[in-house]
Amino acid sequence: MTPPATTTPTSNFLRTIIENDLAAGRHADKRWAGRPGPASVQKDAPLDTARIRTRFPPEPNGYLHIGHAKSICINFGMAGDYEGACHLRFDDTNPEKEEEEYVRAIIEAVKWLGFDWKYKNEENLYFASDYFEYMYEFAQSLIRAGDAYVDEQSPEEIRATRGTLTEKGTNSPWRDRPAEESLALLAEMRAGKHPDGSLALRAKIDMGSPNINMRDPVLYRIRHTAHHRTGTDWCIYPMYTWAHPVEDALEGITHSFCTLEFEDQRPFYDWILNKLADQGQLCRPLPQQYEFARLNLSYVVTSKRKLLQLVQEGHVHGWDDPRMPTLAGLRRRGYTPESIRLFCERLGVSKADSRIDYSVLEQALRDDLDPKAERRVAVLDPLKLVITNYPEGQSEVCQAPRNPHDPDAGKREFPFSRELWIERDDFREDPPKKYFRLFPGNTVRLKYGYVVKCTGCVKDEHGEVVEVHAEYLPDTKSGTPGSDSVKVKGNITWVSAQHAVAAEIRLYDRLFADPHPDAGDKNFLEALNPNSVQIVQGWLEPGIVAAPESHWQFERLGYFVADRIDSSPERPVINRTATLRDSWV
Ligand code: ATP
């Protein structure tokens, strides 16, 4: 279920927890009916053959981003490493912001990253909204046991009586109403007899608890809003903190990994599950929650709300814009699943919040592609080079390795001829010191071709260089005996003008110019990099087949990919994924 690890996984505190639990047999007598359900479904079922169960629980209210990749790699990775199962669960308990489009995009992104949720013959793709009926029954059980009550205070009153970090909260006047009354009101809430915000179901815990999350948290609120899967069946929706432990327990999750901001919720998570187990609704052993630090990446925002704003306000062209930190955007930009998994592996897992530099992500891409990406030549800012002593109409074949690290990959061939495209920057009429490329009187090697001597240039009426002239030295062709008898300091790339393939090349850069675009109360939109994309018309090595999602290293320039949406072999559109070196240091 998991792609083979590229290296032996390094130990981390989550692995230690799992290994200790396995050694102690903490989940050894957990039963599993092959499908989620409460005690009535699980109690007589066979023992679970999955040694651990984890889950990745996205809310379908946006596309997955690089931060989610960390969580995906942890959850699916651990399940794969310890002969377990990892469920993909849509945490779709909030009807307002959720959509089918996001469900599809999330499934596609997790698959693309290389993971799947099957375990033996189990599909393990779940929707929290499928558990609404169980949640309702559990709520009734809590009420009957005196652990929950229907409150008639308004949301503002509930907030105002919750207290603060230093002051206790105050009990609701409805806190001690008889269970029968709460049960009847809950039924009316469900039946749609009450408007939004007029009633709420609350857990009865302790308004004096030092942990504010334990001060009678709300379990159900009324929302007369249609849901993308359950339509108008429900007008009460569970709060996340109530729904989440229940979802984990129904699915027989052993280890519930989440990010640190949920640490303060753990006592409530345990409270709910223990109450429901005591009341016979759930079987033990119960899931355990563990927290790890979320991924913060410099130059990137990962709040789904802010990403949505970038899309809606047109700062980018959609969720899969190659500048977006979404998995769909990174994919289009040319990141490979392997590079993202490598990045997550290098991040490790810890409990300390930190910010990772964006260059770490780029380096993972380079390290993944360097040994496997085929090399090609491209010219992004073309200037004509005329080899004045090379016959017109003639051409000959040059050879270059497909990948210098992999001799078995063989060679590629492309023509040399009288007129070539070179990078404008590779010629200077008046060179600065230590400039070793083309200038009048200097010799350079045309990589994989001949040594040429620059004889001058042609300028237009504005003084702009439009053509460079050179003469080639016939005995210097790369790969022929004695070709290196003429020593040169410069080595430049080129493509034959008559044979080159025209392409639109999109030179992407970071979306934000500020390493911490949304730190403090900064307006992240002000940190947008005005030069995050530059579109040029360039020339590619002949013979290149720009099928969507082909990756290459363009020599001297960086890693590039054929855009998966806009590119075709007839009309290549190429995205720059990353330069060869970090240009931001
Ligand atoms: P947002 O706050 O932007 O909406 P979220 O955390 O609410 O993001 P979910 O869809 O609820 O998004 O996240 C699914 C899972 O991914 C959760 O378990 C969450 O902890 C994890 N996750 C989200 N962002 C990160 C991150 N930056 N690093 C690691 N894990 C993350």
Ligand code: MG
């Ligand atoms: Mg969330």
